[in-house]
Amino acid sequence: MKYDCLIVDDEIELAEATCEYFQVFGITAACVKTSAECLDFLKENQVKVILLDINLENESGFTLCKQLREQMEIPILFISARQSDDDILIALNIGGDDYIKKPYSLSVLLAKVKVILKRFDGFEGKKSATEAIVVDDDARKIYVEGQEVALKNKEYNLFSYLYHNRNKVISKEELFEKIWGDEFFSDGTLNVHIRKIREKIERNPNEPKYIKTVWGIGYMMEL
Structure with missing residues (x-):
């Protein structure tokens, strides 16, 4: 299946609420809790943008981001309660496209995702985000x-x-x-x-x- 957005976050209630909010505005979204679930999901589905938390139970979103960057160039937006400049710099330097601090505004997050989607979907004849x-x-x-x-x-x-x-x-x-x-x-x-x-x-x-x-x-x- 094809989705606009995949949310990778172990705060599952927040992730599900974000998915529901996105879908009200026509953005197809799904959510998973762990790195393994994310990698399995991407084997079976196409996604245009990923929202990725840094803390995933006992795992690191940084590690997952590095894995994803070895396989694809899909836009990755970090969403995290971690506020330090060091975390933000690490996220951006390893391939993150943006860093959104929790608690986030759903409307602001939606606007950022729409900008990414418009970049890759808003004109005739262009390719998807996963193409070169x-x-x-x-x-x-x-x-x-x-x-x-x-x-x-x-x-x-x-x-x-x-x-x-x-x-x-x-x-x-x-x-x-x-x-x-x-x-x-x-x-x-x-x-x-x-x-x-x-x-x-x-x-x-x-x-x-x-x-x-x-x-x-x-x-x-x-x-």
Whole structure:
């Protein structure tokens, strides 16, 4: 099954109440109590965002977050009664996307979840949060493995054109025509823009995963 939100919290009454509140506003939600239940749930179901408590009976939400980050790039929002800056920094540094302190306002929590869901569901043709690249042409934003990447105007135009023609080889001539038009350009101009984009989106720009060079012809975004 597909769910908008999974809550991982051993305060089960609070988790169930949060699920019920979300569902009133059209957000499908489920809840589990332990790390093991969370991992089992994710084997059988698809989820767009996870709300994760730090204290899970005798377990740590930090450990679970690290496990999840090894498998997927789904947004994770920590929800915890722990208030220290150290806990917040740990949560964010190990892959958490936000940190909400308990007791939380249901309306504020709902608003934060809606922002995450809108980011991945609010425009035509984009991919889900579990997929590698999302392009929002209306807002001129891109998300790579769940993280927003800032591109300059020409970089965005070039990236977007490759994305919307993904898995097709695009010649340099076509890129010059579509992106630069009548402006002065050279192979060096295109190569520099491709290199800058790779530095921002690739884990190893020297061995690109997404934007591949097709020698003697041009480039291809491979997804």
